[in-house]
Amino acid sequence: MTLLTMIVKLAEGLGKTCAIFFLTLLFSLPLGMVVALLRMSKNRIVSGVTRFIISILRGTPLMLQLLAVTYGPYYLFGAGVARNKLIPVVVAFAINYAAYFAEIYRGGIESIPVGQYEAAEVLGYTRLQTFVRIILPQVIKRILPSITNEVVTLVKDTSMAFTVSYQEMFTIGKQIANSQTSFTPFLVAGVFYYVFNGVVDFAMGRIEKRLNYYQ
Amino acid sequence: MKIMELTHVKKSFADATLHVLKDISLSVEKGEVVAIIGPSGSGKSTLLRCATLLTDMDAGELCYDGIFAAKNDENGRAVYADKATLKQVRGKFGLVFQNFNLFPHYSVLKNLTDAQIHVLGRSKEEAEHRARALLDKMGLGDRGSAYPCELSGGQQQRVAIARALAMDPEILFFDEPTSALDPELTGEILKVIRALADEHMTMVIVTHEMAFAREVADRVIFMSGGVIVEEGPARQVMDDPKEERTRQFLRNYQR
Ligand SMILES: Nc1ncnc2c1ncn2[C@@H]1O[C@H](COP(=O)(O)OP(=O)(O)OP(=O)(O)O)[C@@H](O)[C@H]1O
Ligand SMILES: [Mg+2]
Numbered sequence: 001m002t003l004l005t006m007i008v009k010l011a012e013g014l015g016k017t018c019a020i021f022f023l024t025l026l027f028s029l030p031l032g033m034v035v036a037l038l039r040m041s042k043n044r045i046v047s048g049v050t051r052f053i054i055s056i057l058r059g060t061p062l063m064l065q066l067l068a069v070t071y072g073p074y075y076l077f078g079a080g081v082a083r084n085k086l087i088p089v090v091v092a093f094a095i096n097y098a099a100y101f102a103e104i105y106r107g108g109i110e111s112i113p114v115g116q117y118e119a120a121e122v123l124g125y126t127r128l129q130t131f132v133r134i135i136l137p138q139v140i141k142r143i144l145p146s147i148t149n150e151v152v153t154l155v156k157d158t159s160m161a162f163t164v165s166y167q168e169m170f171t172i173g174k175q176i177a178n179s180q181t182s183f184t185p186f187l188v189a190g191v192f193y194y195v196f197n198g199v200v201d202f203a204m205g206r207i208e209k210r211l212n213y214y215q
Numbered sequence: 216m217k218i219m220e221l222t223h224v225k226k227s228f229a230d231a232t233l234h235v236l237k238d239i240s241l242s243v244e245k246g247e248v249v250a251i252i253g254p255s256g257s258g259k260s261t262l263l264r265c266a267t268l269l270t271d272m273d274a275g276e277l278c279y280d281g282i283f284a285a286k287n288d289e290n291g292r293a294v295y296a297d298k299a300t301l302k303q304v305r306g307k308f309g310l311v312f313q314n315f316n317l318f319p320h321y322s323v324l325k326n327l328t329d330a331q332i333h334v335l336g337r338s339k340e341e342a343e344h345r346a347r348a349l350l351d352k353m354g355l356g357d358r359g360s361a362y363p364c365e366l367s368g369g370q371q372q373r374v375a376i377a378r379a380l381a382m383d384p385e386i387l388f389f390d391e392p393t394s395a396l397d398p399e400l401t402g403e404i405l406k407v408i409r410a411l412a413d414e415h416m417t418m419v420i421v422t423h424e425m426a427f428a429r430e431v432a433d434r435v436i437f438m439s440g441g442v443i444v445e446e447g448p449a450r451q452v453m454d455d456p457k458e459e460r461t462r463q464f465l466r467n468y469q470r
Contacts, residue, residue, distance in 0.1 A: 119316035123330040
């Protein structure tokens with residue numbers, strides 16, 4: 001196999017890697033906010049249960065969660081394993097990352113001084129307006145560096161989809177490496193991941209700069 | 216005409232035996248300037264927070280312009296009105312905080328217009344017109360596009376006063392508006408408040424600036440240990456207090 005064919009095959013896998021990446025962010029970023037709000041609920045049971053679920057998601061390997069979501073339904077209910085593995089993979093990633101984002105959101109929300117809420121309340125903002133107009137924009141600015149960290153990790157974590165043989169870049173690289181007894185596909189994939197993260201870093205840096213209009 | 220009336224307010228926090236406010240009553244007439252003085256921990260801020268619905272009273276009644284925000288039930292516990300009524304009541308007053316609490320992600324102009332637009336339902340043009348007039352009045356006509364972090368403490372506090380005034384409150388509360396400022400900046404805030412007093416803005420001011428209270432207030436209230444120890448015309452309370460505790464407190468402030 002020539003280097004070029006190898007690169008083409010890996011690039012095809014990169015498309016699926018991107019699919020995992022973008023779909024995970026699309027679902028986990030908003031889901032994380034819902035989880036964060038449940039975690040901060042005044043209802044002890046709601047916040048307690050949410051806290052427990054978050055601790056499980058953060059305290060067990062993502063690989064295990066991938067296996068559980070993909071094959072769990074088969075072992076539990078004898079249901080068929082999804083043909084398109086993208087669905088269970090994205091579900092597992094989105095839930096796992098939502099747990100991490102939730103904790104970041106929570107830290108951000110709790111770091112906003114109570115005076116901001118009080119000023120808004122006295123001015124007559126509703127609770128929803130206060131959150132959307134006053135609190136959330138400040139939270140986003142504060143947590144962006146932590147979000148960037150998670151997003152960079154996600155780029156690399158997509159490779160874990162190989163555990164359920166979803167044909168993303170790393171899985172393909174591993175297959176080629178086995179059949180050709182060569183380490184080259186791993187090096188090529190490594191370069192792809194590195195460039196991918198370069199783009200992510202650049203994009204997040206731009207967003208951070210745009211939010212730098214106040215300090 | 217009474218703008219605001221608080222009657223028999225009682226308040227304690229986590230430690231229910233420690234009464235921060237012990238049966239305090241306070242009413243304010245339209246156009247009146249009231250200064251509240253007293254030692255640290257006497258309950259001045261708590262009283263203001265009860266009046267502005269930031270802290271719930273245990274017992275007592277609160278009424279603005281004939282609208283009750285809270286009334287006692289048969290057991291003498293304060294019961295608050297429904298959401299719609301409280302929203303209406305919130306439109307009656309404004310509050311200026313010790314540490315400004317401006318919205319850092321909004322420009323000065325937007326700090327003044329956002330609530331006008333989204334709470335009062337004013338048009339953007341109308342809100343900006345009002346905001347610019349107030350900024351001019353505060354001597355900040357050229358700072359509308361600045362962000363709060365770019366301003367001095369004194370300028371920030373003037374923006375905070377303008378933000379409160381933009382909502383056209385009938386009464387404005389101040390909790391130690393100069394305490395977070397460097398001494399050389401307190402003058403500009405006192406000047407603004409003095410100008411508002413000259414326009415007969417109804418105000419309740421918690422302050423440690425004794426000379427200012429004496430000069431600008433119609434009535435001075437001296438609080439200590441959660442009760443009103445003495446109140447009366449400013450000069451009379453400040454120059455010739457009847458109570459020994461007031462005398463002692465004022466003596467500590469003389470240089
Ligand atoms: N949220 C709270 N929880 C518990 N105790 C509180 C709370 N707020 C105030 N207190 C207590 O209530 C008492 C009165 O506090 P308050 O802030 O009203 O005093 P103050 O007269 O404004 O004092 P200062 O001049 O220092 O501002 C203090 O003993 C304070 O510790
Ligand atoms: Mg105070």
